[in-house]
Amino acid sequence: MAHVVILGAGLGGMPMAYEMKEALRAQDRVTVVGNGPNFHFVPSNPWLAVGWRKRADIEFPAAPALAKRGIAFEPAGAKRVHPADNRVELADGRYLDYDYLVIATGPKLAFDEIEGLGPSGHTHSVCHVDHAEKAAQAWQSFVGDPGPIVVGAVQGASCFGPAYEFAFIMDTDLRRRKIRDRVPMTLVTSEPYIGHLGLGGVGDSKTMLESALRERHIKWICNAKVAKVEPGVMHVTEHDEDGKPKREHQLPFRHSMMLPAFKGIDAVAGVEGLVNPRGFVLIDAHQRSPNYPNVYAVGVCVAIPPVEVTPVPTGAPKTGYMIESMVAATAANIRAGIDGRPPSEKATWNAICLADMGDTGIAFVALPQIPPRNVNWFSEGRWVHFAKIAFEKYFIRKMKKGTSEPFYEKYVMKAIGITRLKGRPPA
16 A cells, blocks of 8 residues: 655645546555645635635635545644654654655745745735735725835746736725726836747747836836845846846835745755755656655756856746646656656746736746747637636536646646647647
8 A cells, every 4th residue: 555645735735636546556645735724726816816716716624635536634743753763753743754755845935035925024925825814804805095006026936837827816806996096016026028928938928018017107227136125115226138237226116015935844954855945845857756765746846947147047838738737747756656667747837827817817838838839829819718717617616526627737728729729739
């Protein structure tokens, strides 16, 4: 009997558990270790942060859903991974032994790297449901007494889509309230240009996102490093294309949401041979640790080098389709190991994203994620807004039901024409 332990009960860990259970033999066991009792749907956090969703709409207890598939759940969280001993130390002092470990924790949010950043400082976040709920409370106060907004992503960030999403969602909400004219808005990003997205741009993303920002009267500062955040003021250094300081900005704000850089979680940070200096898990082409062959990793916690060197540091995103393909490959490779075969499956590191813009949306496809690409496509339309809503409802329902049915491969790719047009999405 093999015991597979999965660290994380989020967008990577829950699908991983269902996929793994389906791939295993009847006598094998799966245990999920969550950092708390609940699953929450991270892509809906921007909606929660302006009051378009309630927490109960996007969160549910993980244990009952996993139990439907015979999967055990430990909500205590992981204190330390001991890969040399094949054990996970839990936060409550207990230990879990494993035959295979899948790390699917997502990141640690590195707010501490910038003075005054984050929910414990002077800016908000949409990276976690707790942060988004706090941001929603602040938003209700803000719309009663509006003023300047600063939104964006700091140096070292690797997830830029939610910054654009939230800027456009706030713009839409303010227009609906008929107070947009009282809110100057500035997007601050470490990207070298608008629409870089940590991917070196996708299709015409630069032109289309610049146009969308202009249309909504949102100013921007690229190649930006946030030096510190004080109450109501963000100190930003704009750099030139050589990475040298170009201009200093003191940006006043009454409301701000800034995405932080990511690091590996404390449970794996500094484990020799397992992670890189930032704490991200090192993997080979089969999602497996090069030094611990019974340890795999999927999702945001995986070490992926930047697509290119940028004047201000940026990272590479891990989008939903990429995570879905990592999950499928990992499940197949663990089953191969149980059967005495070497791993052979590889994830398709392609980037497919649906981003809401309040009343419209943007979608992009980068196949593969790292240029040069076979498909390099970016588009805007109201269909994306509705597709994102459908995605939310479907994914949450799927996680509650306990199915590993691949959403991106079966539905999203078909919806945007990848399958039908043999790699050429519609114009």
